[in-house]
Amino acid sequence: MSETRALREKLEEIQVELRRTKEHLEKLRAHQAREREPLARELEAARREVAELRIRLQKAESAGSLPPPATGIALPEPGSGERSLEATTALVALARHPASEEAAMPVLSRLLKLAPVDVRFRLAPMSPKVVARLPIARAAELRAALRAEGFLAVSCPVGPRAAAGWVRVRQFGLEEQHLSVEGILGERLRVRYPELRLVMRGRRISTQEETEHVVESHHHAGMGHHRVHRVVEVRQEQVENFVWVLGKGTRLAFTQSTHFNGLGDELASSVFENLQRLANALARRAPHVAKDERFLQMPRFTLPLVDQDRSQELLAELLFQAVEEGLWP
Template sequence: MSESRELREKLEETQAELRRAREHLEKLRVYQARERDSLQQQLEGARREVAGLRGRLEELEAEGEEPAPSASLVPPEPAPVVEERPHETGTAIVALVRNPTSLEQAMPALSRVLKLAPVDVRFRLAPMPPAVVARLPLSQAEELRVALRAEGFLAVSCPVERREKASPVMVKQFVLEEQALSVEGTLGESLRVRYAELRLLMRGRSTVAQWETQPEVVSVGGTGLFQIPVHRAVRVRHEQLELFLWVLGKGARLAFTQVTRFTGLGEQRAPSVFENLQRLANELQRRAPHVVLDERFLQMPRFVLPQVDEEQSQELLAELLLQAIEEGLWL
C-alpha cells in the first residue's frame, strides 16, 4: 500500500512539473506573439513616415524649392566607434562526472545550485557522463564547480579555447621505446611522453568537413534565348569520416590518424588504419596498464555537447574525461 502511495506521489509530482513547463512555454509563446505584433506596428509606422517624407520631398522638388532640412531627413551623427575589448577571461564548461545515485533526492540541491528548473536539470543530465550542465565565464565556472563539489556532486570544468589552440598534435610517425612513446608531428614537432604519464586513450571516428570552391554557371537577364550565362564561384561543403586514436596525458595531446605511419608497430603492423589504431591502443594499454580506454566515439562520429560547437565537442569531452581521471573521479 505504501509503495503504491509513493508511486502515486511521484506521478503527481511529475505531472505538476510538466504542467509548470507547459505554462512556462505558453507564456513564452504569448510574449513572443505580443512582441511580434508590436514590432510589426512599429515597422508599418516607419513605412508610412518614409512614404510621407518621400511625397513631401517630391512636392518641393516640383516647386523648384530647396527642401529645408528636417530633423527626420538630416542624417544622425555617426556614433563614436567603441573598440570592443576582447574577453579577458574566456568561458568554461562545467560537467558532472557521474549522475547522482538518486536523482530525485539530489534534485532540490542541483536545481538550487544550477539555478534551473528540475525539468532542465534532467534534460542536461540525460547524455552519457560527463554531462555538461553549464557554460560560464571562467571565474563563474570555477565557483559553480566548487559549489557542486560542496554539495557532494563530482563536478569538473574545462576551458573552451579556440580550436587551433586546443587541437592535439597530429602524429606523422612514432617509436614505441622501452619507457616512453616518442612521436614526430606533421608540422615537425618532436615529443617524448613517458608511459607513466599517459592517462586516457580515446579511439573513435569523427566527421570532418572540408570546403571546396567550385565554378558554377547561372543564367540571368530574362528568359529563354535572352538569358546570359554568368560564371561565379561557390563554396561546397564535403564531409567524410576519419578514424583516430587520441593519446592524452600530462602535457601531451596526441592524435594518430590516417596520416600516421604505423611502422612503429613493427611486426604488429596491419594493412588497415582501423586495425593499426586498435593494435596501437592495445600496445599502449599493455605498457601503461593504468590508462583508461574510451571508445564511445566509434559509435558517435557526430557528437555534440550542449552549448558547444560540434567541431569542438569531441575534444572538449576528452578534456573533461582527462580532468576527471587526473582528479581520481573516473572509475
C-alpha cells in the same frame, strides 16, 4: 470483427505514441530556447570583459608601465565576441550521474539556477555531463559549490584547440620507456608511459565548406547564349578514425594521416586495424590508463552548450580531468 478490433487498437496505440512524440519535441524546443538565453548573456559579459581589458591595457601602455605586445600576438578586435567567449569561458560537468537523481534535483536546480526540467536535460547525455558554461572564475566557483554538495564535478576551459597543445601525429615509435612522436608540423615529443592518462578511440564526422566557381550557359531570345559565373558554397562531410592520447601536458591525435610503421611486426593493412593495435600497444605499456571507445558509435556526438565540431574534443578534456582527479571510472 476481431481483426477490426485489433486494427483499431493498433491505431490507438500509434496515436498515443504520436502524441507523446509531439509533447517531447515541444519540450525540446522550449529547452533549446531557454539554452540560448544564458549563452547570449555570457557572450555579452565576455564582450564587456574584453572591452574593459582593452581600456586598461591602453591606459597601462600610455603610462609606460607595460611593454608593447610581442610580435605576432594580436589583441582581440572589436566584434570578436565569439572568440572572446571561447577564451574566457569554461565547462562545468558531473563526472558521474548522481546516485539518486530525485535527491539531487533540488540541489542542482538551486546551484545551476535552472528549472528541474532543464536540469534533467543536462543530465541526459553520457558522462561527464555538462551542466554549465560560465566565465572561468564563475565556473571555478560553481565547481567548488558542487563539490561541497557531494557531486563529482570537473571543469575545463573552452579555448582554441591549438592553444590546448594538440599534436597531429605523422609518425611515432613505441620505445621501451617512452612514446616518441613527430607531428605533421615537425613537432618532436618524447612522453613517458607513466605520464599518460587517457586513450580514446573513435570516429568523427567533419564538415568542410568550400567555394566553387560555376559557369552556366543561358539562352535569351534575340540575344543568343551567354555565360554566367556564380560562386557557390559546397559542404562536404568526411569520416575520420582516430586514437587520442591525453596525458600531463600531452594531447596527441593519431589519425588516417599517421604512418604506422612504429607498430613494427604488428603493422596491419588498414588504418582502422592499426589504430586498434596502437591503442592495445599503449594499454600494454601503460596499464594504468583509462580507455574509452564510445565515440566509435557516436561520430556525430553533440555536447550541450558547445558547437558540434568541438564536442568530442571537449568531452575528452573533461574525461581527462576526471581521470586525473581519480573520479573515473
